[in-house]
Amino acid sequence: MATNTNQVQLNQAAAPEGFESWAWKWMRYSGLLLIPLAWGHVLIQDILVGVHAIDLDYVALRWASLGWRVYDFLLLAFAFAHGVNGLRQVLNDYIRSDTTRKRVTWLLFILWLVLSLIGAAAIVGGVRAP
Amino acid sequence: MESLKLNILGMARYRGREGQLSFILHRLAGLGTLLFLAVHILDTSTVYFFPSLYEHAIDIYRSTPFMLGEIALVFAVIYHGVNGARIALFDLFIPDRWNVETQRKSAYWSLGIAIVLWLPAAYMMGRSMLVHNFGL
Ligand code: HEM
Ligand code: HEM
Numbered sequence: 001m002a003t004n005t006n007q008v009q010l011n012q013a014a015a016p017e018g019f020e021s022w023a024w025k026w027m028r029y030s031g032l033l034l035i036p037l038a039w040g041h042v043l044i045q046d047i048l049v050g051v052h053a054i055d056l057d058y059v060a061l062r063w064a065s066l067g068w069r070v071y072d073f074l075l076l077a078f079a080f081a082h083g084v085n086g087l088r089q090v091l092n093d094y095i096r097s098d099t100t101r102k103r104v105t106w107l108l109f110i111l112w113l114v115l116s117l118i119g120a121a122a123i124v125g126g127v128r129a130p
Numbered sequence: 131m132e133s134l135k136l137n138i139l140g141m142a143r144y145r146g147r148e149g150q151l152s153f154i155l156h157r158l159a160g161l162g163t164l165l166f167l168a169v170h171i172l173d174t175s176t177v178y179f180f181p182s183l184y185e186h187a188i189d190i191y192r193s194t195p196f197m198l199g200e201i202a203l204v205f206a207v208i209y210h211g212v213n214g215a216r217i218a219l220f221d222l223f224i225p226d227r228w229n230v231e232t233q234r235k236s237a238y239w240s241l242g243i244a245i246v247l248w249l250p251a252a253y254m255m256g257r258s259m260l261v262h263n264f265g266l
Contacts, residue, residue, distance in 0.1 A: 028218035083164035122175035
């Protein structure tokens, strides 16, 4: 019987539209967007500037321009949602029970929401005097 | 449930020889970056919530073990990105080109490109570590 790779491909192309199919696309499109976003951030902060030159004043100076706040906000939104959904997919590879999967998904959703809100609050609120 | 199964079967197709290696590297790099990012969101948000703590957090990142960790983190972000782009481009635009031969070749290309991009970054970060932490 036809067990070549093209056959497998055809079967997969028939995947129904739904949450998992949407998540699958999300991982790919957000990933492509993260190449400029995450790489740009790491290049500037970690490679060119370096942790020894980073302090409160440095962050205050950067966040003085709206452009970098928007950049950081997009990075926060895309990188963390991509990463947490990735973790969900990894865990789904190992969890066999449907109930556990549902619980883990809720747990991850809450984790994502809380950390995203904390990070967004910092970007909106900005640097405060110590 | 059916779509979940399909998804898992789909991921399973990244396994086997070179594919297996890149599957594991991609997974570990993604999870490692996520772990860093979760901590990083919290330490960055101290600039608003507890500004006096921020410099303490950055002090930790300046220590030698953490700087070595950052060099590894940069490799993870680069490799996961290159390999993720490979997966995304094949899946979205040329799915009919997924076969054992193209996968094997492109897996090696991802690793090669990632190492070439990482070496200059590792050099700069390594030099910065020697200058600041060892007075070179
Ligand atoms: C070790 C390397 C890194 C350094 C030194 C670094 C440095 C910084 C600094 C100084 C800020 C404060 C805001 C600013 O100056 O723009 C920041 C914010 C941020 N970084 Fe990084 N970063 C690093 C790696 C990463 C990576 C790998 C990611 C993503 C995967 C990331 C994602 C973010 C996000 C989302 C924010 C905003 C956080 C918040 O709203 O609380 N960073 N980073
Ligand atoms: C730099 C650009 C990035 C690209 C092009 C990218 C691409 C991808 C793609 C296509 C997948 C799906 C793999 C699959 O379904 O087999 C994926 C999975 C994943 N990504 Fe990313 N990603 C990027 C950045 C990040 C960042 C910054 C994080 C961390 C916050 C991250 C964490 C993850 C995790 C945990 C997974 C799940 C791994 C697995 O299923 O084995 N990624 N990535």
